[in-house]
Amino acid sequence: MPELPEVQAHAERLTESHAGAMLQRFEPITFTALKTAEVNPRDAVDLPFDGFSRRGKFLIATFGPVRFVIHLMQGGRLKPDEKLSAKPRNGIARWRFKGDLPALLLTEAGKEHKAGVWVFNEDPNELEPLSKLGPDADRITRGELSTALVERNQRVHGFLRDQRHIAGLGRMLANEICHRGKLSPFAMSAKLNEVQVDALARAIADCVADALAFERSLSEMSKSAERPGNVHRRKGAECPVCGDTIRAVEYNAYEVDYCATCQTAGKVLADNTTSKFLK
Numbered sequence: 147m148p149e150l151p152e153v154q155a156h157a158e159r160l161t162e163s164h165a166g167a168m169l170q171r172f173e174p175i176t177f178t179a180l181k182t183a184e185v186n187p188r189d190a191v192d193l194p195f196d197g198f199s200r201r202g203k204f205l206i207a208t209f210g211p212v213r214f215v216i217h218l219m220q221g222g223r224l225k226p227d228e229k230l231s232a233k234p235r236n237g238i239a240r241w242r243f244k245g246d247l248p249a250l251l252l253t254e255a256g257k258e259h260k261a262g263v264w265v266f267n268e269d270p271n272e273l274e275p276l277s278k279l280g281p282d283a284d285r286i287t288r289g290e291l292s293t294a295l296v297e298r299n300q301r302v303h304g305f306l307r308d309q310r311h312i313a314g315l316g317r318m319l320a321n322e323i324c325h326r327g328k329l330s331p332f333a334m335s336a337k338l339n340e341v342q343v344d345a346l347a348r349a350i351a352d353c354v355a356d357a358l359a360f361e362r363s364l365s366e367m368s369k370s371a372e373r374p375g376n377v378h379r380r381k382g383a384e385c386p387v388c389g390d391t392i393r394a395v396e397y398n399a400y401e402v403d404y405c406a407t408c409q410t411a412g413k414v415l416a417d418n419t420t421s422k423f424l425k
Contacts, residue, residue, distance in 0.1 A: 147203065147220045150283050150314030150354060152368060154200050155361035160224070160250065161197035167243040168194055169209055175237040178259055179252075181275075185212065185265040195243070202279045202313030206270060207241070214241075215264040215276065219254060222261035223367065227251035239263050279313040284354050286312055288347045295335040295343065302338070302346070303331035303402055312350070318371070319357065321378040321403045323349045325387075330410045331395075331402045377403040393417075 148156075172187040174180050180187070190209035199206045205224065207214040216224060226248040227240060234240075236253040238261050243249060254261040270276050281290050294311040305311055306320040315323070324331045327349030329342060338346065360373055371379055376386050381394040381403060390407035395415050406414050 147316055148218050148222075148367065148369075149203065149316040149319050149357070150200070151319075151357035151361040151373070153203055153205060153218070153314075154284070154358060155364070156224070156367045157198035157200045157205055158362070159366070163226070164195055164243065164247055164250065165197045166194055167245060167247045168192055170242040170244045172214075173240040173242065174263070175234070175239055176259065179239040179263055180265065181262045182264045182266070185267045187212075187214070187265050189267065190214070190265075200282075201271060201276050202282060202309055203316075204276060211267050213266045213270050215266065215270050216252060217261060217275070218252075219260040219262075220258060221255035222252065223254075224250055224252050225366070279309050280311045281313065283312050283314040283319070283350055284358070286347075286350065288344070291347050291350070292343050295338060295346075299334050299336035301332045302329055302335055305335045306350075314354075315350075317400050318373065318375060318378045319353055322353045322357075322375050325377045325403075325405060325408060326353050328408055330415075331404055332415065377405060379403065 169190050169192065171191055190212040193209040193212065196208040196210070199208065203217065205216040207216065218224065227234065227250065228248045230249060234251055234253065236255050238252040238254050240252070241250045252261060252263065264270070264275065266273060280294060295305065303320050303324060306315050306323055307317065321331070323346070327345040329346060357373055361368065377392050380392045381401070383392050385392055385405040385408060388405060388407045390405050392403060392405055393414060394401040394403045395417050404410065404415070406412050
């Protein structure tokens, strides 16, 4: 699933290319495209596009008082569409604009079909699906982070991916942040000391900033796996910091990658989900 850096950079690119364009019409292509029914998308027709913003992993397209909240989910993409096919491959929804600008097509590869669009005529941050999100990872303060860490005692890697605590992070950034902060991914959040909380706060800020700089250098949205990193998906490779071998705790759908020397005082974590992990 795209993380904060991919979504933020993509929002900036699409705002630059389409801001000011008048909406001609919104076309839901699949039955599941629209997640709300209270506001009619036609209310945005003939209104100028103010641009995209972002909240967590969500894109927010603003047309005057009307906001389209878009979640790309795992395989979703929002991209220019010049072909305007009646049945575009993997098509979910389309925004057509007046003039010469290409339409924007929301697609979703795969079989899950969970990407979708919510339409609001008021502040979407006060409504689901945005209302339950924690502070954005690029804006969270040290105090907010410290408070969130003790609200629910859980493993740090899971804490970082829990959008209720901190919004915008995914598996790659969780792996990289734990490595940058020299923290075990399975350390318990409520038991971190002040030095460790400081290290975690710095690692979040630095990893997000580095990833965002990389994404802004591209012309289109990448996949998280394409971003450079120290440990993510690098099992068996050499740690660029200490030279130790990068290891992984593997699950059915993902893996937690780490360096034992940098993060767990040399201890190797058992590679199964039922073992007693390092605390």
